[in-house]
Amino acid sequence: MKNAVRDHATEFYDEAEAMAIEDTIWWTRGRRAILRRFLDRAATLKIDRILEIGCGSGGDLPLLSRYGAVWGLEPSATLASRAAGRGAALGVHQADFFHHDIDPRVNLFCLFDVLEHIEHDEQFVKRLVDAAARDHLLLLSVPACQFLFGPHDRILHHYRRYSRRGITELLQKHGYEIVQSGYFMCLLFPLAVLSRFIERLKARLGIGHSDVNMGRVGRPLNWVFTKTLELEAVFGRFVQFPIGLWVVVLARRKSDSR
Numbered sequence: 001m002k003n004a005v006r007d008h009a010t011e012f013y014d015e016a017e018a019m020a021i022e023d024t025i026w027w028t029r030g031r032r033a034i035l036r037r038f039l040d041r042a043a044t045l046k047i048d049r050i051l052e053i054g055c056g057s058g059g060d061l062p063l064l065s066r067y068g069a070v071w072g073l074e075p076s077a078t079l080a081s082r083a084a085g086r087g088a089a090l091g092v093h094q095a096d097f098f099h100h101d102i103d104p105r106v107n108l109f110c111l112f113d114v115l116e117h118i119e120h121d122e123q124f125v126k127r128l129v130d131a132a133a134r135d136h137l138l139l140l141s142v143p144a145c146q147f148l149f150g151p152h153d154r155i156l157h158h159y160r161r162y163s164r165r166g167i168t169e170l171l172q173k174h175g176y177e178i179v180q181s182g183y184f185m186c187l188l189f190p191l192a193v194l195s196r197f198i199e200r201l202k203a204r205l206g207i208g209h210s211d212v213n214m215g216r217v218g219r220p221l222n223w224v225f226t227k228t229l230e231l232e233a234v235f236g237r238f239v240q241f242p243i244g245l246w247v248v249v250l251a252r253r254k255s256d257s258r
Helices: 013-022 027-043 076-083 121-131 151-155 164-173 187-206 219-235
Strands: 051-054 069-074 091-095 108-112 136-143 176-184 247-255
Touching: 013 027, 013 076, 013 247, 027 108, 027 136, 027 176, 027 247, 069 076, 076 091, 076 247, 091 108, 108 151, 121 164, 164 176, 187 219
Parallel strands: 051 069, 051 108, 069 091, 108 136
Antiparallel strands: 136 247, 176 247
């Protein structure tokens, strides 16, 4: 892939390859196992209408559809079309979040690896708070550990990475209470640090690249990495990982927060 990323890392892959990446690669499958645990918790708080903001090619829409009626919101026309083609959502809106009218009946908003792409993330959260129903849930994942920020993040148009404390404080500032949160991709964290170190070393040596590293590996290693993240999803019910490549947060904004 030799094109610059605009809205999503898979936008310039052909449709079949992009869908295969979203459906089979280890980190998307493993992340869904982790998100499923948080969605199970959200389901106990009575959700029935879900909006995924920045849904990309719609790889997570089938999972979300198990928990209620789901819609997608995606600024890229290419990706919105792919997401709609999955048939898992009742509708996929091709629009920018800041210019889209939010259905006040939505009671769960999902942002999976989206907030780091927003230059002014606090404005984004404030706009959601102002537009959404007073009593709603927010489930999000963001990349963790600012010290890992490097060439890969810049290629993907990331503005920052987050700490668990930083993202929870941002949400609490706007009236959210944290229902559940944690770091994930802890067991594979040493490999991630090594990969980022190699990227930085290459950049210093002038061996940079403009392609996105999607993390594709051989089938056996893809299986091992997937199972590792699925194991973290199970362990995460009982322990808090001290660090990881992701932070996942489920938060609730109560009606008395305004």
